[in-house]
Amino acid sequence: MIEQGGGRIINMASIAGRGYPGTSNAAYAASKGAVIALTRTAAQQLGRHNITVNAICPGVTRTDLLEQIFATQQETDGISRTEAEARAARPIPLRRINEPEDIAAMAVFLASPGARNITGQAYNVDGGLITS
Numbered sequence: 001m002i003e004q005g006g007g008r009i010i011n012m013a014s015i016a017g018r019g020y021p022g023t024s025n026a027a028y029a030a031s032k033g034a035v036i037a038l039t040r041t042a043a044q045q046l047g048r049h050n051i052t053v054n055a056i057c058p059g060v061t062r063t064d065l066l067e068q069i070f071a072t073q074q075e076t077d078g079i080s081r082t083e084a085e086a087r088a089a090r091p092i093p094l095r096r097i098n099e100p101e102d103i104a105a106m107a108v109f110l111a112s113p114g115a116r117n118i119t120g121q122a123y124n125v126d127g128g129l130i131t132s
Contacts, residue, residue, distance in 0.1 A: 001051050008115070013055040017057065018033075018057055057125065059125065061098035070088075097127075102125055
């Protein structure tokens with residue numbers, strides 16, 4: 001990137017790394033917090049080379065792991081798939097779980113010319129679940 005005169009680095013973190021209290025795994029939260037710190041430091045060090053460095057912090061997102069969690073809740077709590085999803089969406093101000101495309105849209109923006117003067121930031125894509 002230095003040789004070509006610039007570029008974009010987009011790291012994947014998580015709202016867990018920003019202190020989301022619903023996180024169940026402290027080691028995961030710590031590792032995502034480290035990604036955010038890396039993002040900020042790399043942005044400072046690489047900015048002079050016209051390289052931007054930002055992070056995306058997804059919230060609850062429809063993935064295979066989330067589907068497994070829903071299946072476990074159905075089995076252990078005796079609830080429907082619809083209720084498992086409703087439980088996950090209830091605390092989210094926009095009342096919906098991320099689709100993978102929501103995360104991709106942020107990545108596309110951060111890679112675009114429109115983000116040329118944005119660096120060192122960590123963006124929550126979480127429907128308003130956390131505000132920091």
